[in-house]
Amino acid sequence: MGEPFATFVIHLHNSQPCDTVRAMTRIRSTPPSHPVALYVHVPFCRSRCAYCDFDTYTGLEFAMPAYTDAVCREIEAAGERWGSPPVSTIYFGGGTPSLLPLPLLRDILHAAQAAFRLSPAAEISLEANPGTLTSAYLHDLRNLGVQRLSLGIQSFHDAELELLGRLHTQAQARAAVAAARESGFRNLNLDLIYGLPRQKLCHWQETLRTATALEPEHLSLYGLAIEEETPLARQIAAGALPAPDPDRAADMYEWAAETLAQAGYRHYEISNWARSGQECRHNLTYWRNEPWLGVGAGAHSWLDHCRWANLTDPLAYIQATAEGRTPIIETTPVGPEQEMGDTMMLGLRLAEGVATDRFRARFGLALETVYGETLRHLQDLDLLTWDGQAARLTPRGRLLGNQVFVHFV
Ligand code: SF4
CATH class of the missing domain: 1.10.10.920 (Arc Repressor Mutant, subunit A)
Structure with a gap:
């Protein structure tokens, strides 16, 4: 999970505050003319998956209320700074946003409604781990106005889920989809990963067939990338697992593209397929290089000819905002x-x-x-x-x- 184009590397070399950079480069601080996409980073996970190198933390659940306060303060400050800009999408990414208790999610949404001009047709998405969901939570989430749920399914094989260090089983993944439907979600994304060590093409085919049988509106398929310093990378380095086979991964991708086209999904982005009209509007903002504002620890923003990034450590982020300091650590003007x-x-x-x-x-x-x-x-x-x-x-x-x-x- 995380900001949905982790492969897009943003080079931020300048550690000066944005306003300093702005003054140095004479970039004007103008309210955005285009609606802004708001990304809210929720950096908490119950356990760490074996392949994950995202900015996410375990054992920090105690800090969730203070973290929410900090996010609300950052949203309020952004609303003031940018003159209450129009916001067309809100995306809760992580981490595991579905670990955040409903009252805290409600506080963040209320802060966004107060600080920005939120479009009545705004797309509001939340990433969820199937191992964390209950029917009651999903009902309340829907009642809060979240319409788009992105489920981190990854595989419908228990052995593969175990290899990836996921919290859930394939039965829980199916149950999460059913519960989401019962709760009224009509816009579901399923995240799947292919190209696992030892994964056969037929296993991937079973996973994708199971996924399409559940009729999600949207599918995101990611080739497994082995990131340094992850448990999976260490197992491969120690010879306990073979490295993923890139040729087999390419076959899996091509088979998926053909299969999803036959099933009526539009391949609208390299890794993303959707029913017509159900493309993720928030992520389209990134791919069209339009403005977005990221709040929370480790979040990135792109607005008014500047990119910036926040402190990644959630406790340092909380402390900075509580003391009235900016959580921004790195800024660069973009020519x-x-x-x-x-x-x-x-x-x-x-x-x-x-x-x-x-x-x-x-x-x-x-x-x-x-x-x-x-x-x-x-x-x-x-x-x-x-x-x-x-x-x-x-x-x-x-x-x-x-x-x-x-x-x-
Ligand atoms: S759920 Fe797993 S993959 Fe997703 S952010 Fe948490 S540790 Fe990383």
Whole structure:
């Protein structure tokens, strides 16, 4: 879980407060003209999964009320600073947001409603671990106005769930989907992971068939990445497990893309499929490189030509806000060149690609002028198509995305 494009590395080298950077670079602090996507990071987990390297902590449940107060203070300050901007989506990510008691979630939503102009049609999403859910919690969550639930299922095989160190069993995952439906959720995402050590194609096929039989509106499929210093990485390094096979993972991805297309899902982003109209609006904001505001420990923001990141340690974050200090630790101004590169790198993840007219409207330059040579080179490699309307990845480009994105860094 976590901010949904963990693979997109934001380089933040400047540790100066944003206002200092703003003054140094003469960037104006202007209210955003575009609705903002609000990300709320909930950094608590009951236990640590074997593959996880996110900013998340176990054993800190006692700090949840103080953490909620800190998040509400940060939201209030952001509302004042940006002149109560319009907010079109709220996304609770983590960590395990479904560990947060309902009264605390309610406090955060009330703070957002008070500080921002929240659209009546706002998409409100929450990531949930199937091992933490009860029917009563799901009912109350729905009554709070959360309409989109993203369930971290990962696999429908108990042996694989155990390998990943997940809290839940496949039976609990099915029960969580059923309980979510009974509670009135009509917009469900299931997160699944493929490319596990020793995972056979037929196991992955069973997992995906089980998932589609549950008829979720949205599916996110992630290839397992072995991150350094995780228990899984240590097991592989010690020879206790084989490393994932990238060719087999590519076969799994291609099989999934064909199967989900036949089942009526639209492959709208490299790792994401949705029923028509059920694409995640919050995540589309990231991929279109539009403004977002992240609150909470370790959250990142992108607004008003600046990127910034908060303190990652939840207790340090709580202390900073309680003392009236900014929780921001790293800020960097973003110039037009970098913004164009980010827009390409993120936009190419989408099936819609990067539209030439939108690019010109945003930057006042033709795509041809800025990237013509690069786009032709990538076309020659069969990684990209460019028909004058939009630049888009080919199926091969989707598999080899990093070979494309590196040209826009
Ligand atoms: S539930 Fe597992 S994968 Fe998700 S943030 Fe917590 S430890 Fe990481």
